[in-house]
Each structure stands twice: as structure tokens, then as C-alpha cells.
Amino acid sequence: KNQVEQSPQSLIILEGKNCTLQCNYTVSPFSNLRWYKQDTGRGPVSLTIMTFSENTKSNGRYTATLDADTKQSSLHITASQLSDSASYICVVSGGEGDSNYQLIWGAGTKLIIKP
């Protein structure tokens, strides 16, 4: 069964600290993996999108890594800011061909940054 699991469920860190969020997936065949940031009550906003051949991708203080062999991804946030408080969602796409792909959404990690 195609699944995306994220850990931890929630995380509280102090402003200025770094943190790493995890995503494990069983989607096959794999096409790409995305990380979204969702502020409370708002629509998700894309942070990164990685294909099979990409191991790492950065977007400012956000760096995503992908290990397609172990089917794991991580999102590292450097020098956290209060505005980083949000849910971070891992989404994996896969399926056979353009007409049959699926987007499998993880449940998200709720990150709280404390001053």
C-alpha cells in the first residue's frame, strides 16, 4: 500500500536552533517528493520538489534530502525563526505514467518555535 509517514508528529524548539523532520514512504513507482509548509488555517505552500536523481535541494534556510534507496527524506531547518512555526507536509507522487499518478500526502509535522 502506498504510504507516507512523517516523524515526529510535533516538535518544539527554541528560536535560532536547527531541526530535522523525517519522511518515510512506500510509494512505488516513485516519481518525486515534495515538502510543503502550511501555516495554521492557510493553504500549503511548496518548499521543495525533488526527483529520483536529486539527493539534496535547498530553499533558503530549508534543505531537503532524499535517499531513494531507503525511501527516506528529511527537511532540515537552519537557524529557526518564529515564522517557521507551521505544519510541514511531505508529499510523494508515483504511479504508472502521466494518466495514473497519485499524490500521497503525509499527516505532517507540527513545528512550534518558541522565543
Place this chain on the structure above:
Amino acid sequence: DSGVTQTPKHLITATGQRVTLRCSPRSGDLSVYWYQQSLDQGLQFLIQYYNGEERAKGNILERFSAQQFPDLHSELNLSSLELGDSALYFCASSVVPTEKYEQYFGPGTRLTVT
């Protein structure tokens, strides 16, 4: 601002009623997606349209239906509403419905069923 618009922003209605949520995709996007997000839950994919045709179905209840019109805007119809239907409903759009293209999300419609 993603360029995707949704109306209304908030909707309060009673159980048993029917409501219609509206979504206008970004200019040039042909595909529209609908998602439901209950309180403190992840997004649940409901349904996808491409250029007026239904493309994929997720966990959409039979009481719910949707369509995409020739001008590419989409409507999600929710009927015989129950308390458990209270949620944020998001619309997203993409250029074409393949995994290669980014989905852009609207601000959502918050539905409260009393």
C-alpha cells in the same frame, strides 16, 4: 498570493443543508483539485478535474460532488451536511495534471456545520 481564489471564506450552515464552494484556478492552469482538512488533521484529497473532465477521485463521499466549468472554475457541492463535514476545504490548481507540475493552493473555505 498563489493566484487561486476561493469563495466564500467562511460558511456556517445547519445539518442537512446543502452548500456550494467555488474555486477559480490560476490563470493558465487547466487542472483543479479539491481537498478537505478537518481540525488538526492532514489534507485529504477529494477529487481532481482537468479541462472540464473528472481525472481522479480520492476519499470523496457520495453526498459530495464537483464539476469544472468551461471557463475552468470549479464548484464543490456538499449536501445532507453532517457535523463531521465541518472542515477547511482547499482548492489547488496546476498547469496540467501530472506529477511534474506544482500545485498552487487557494486560501480555503472554512465550513462550519451546526
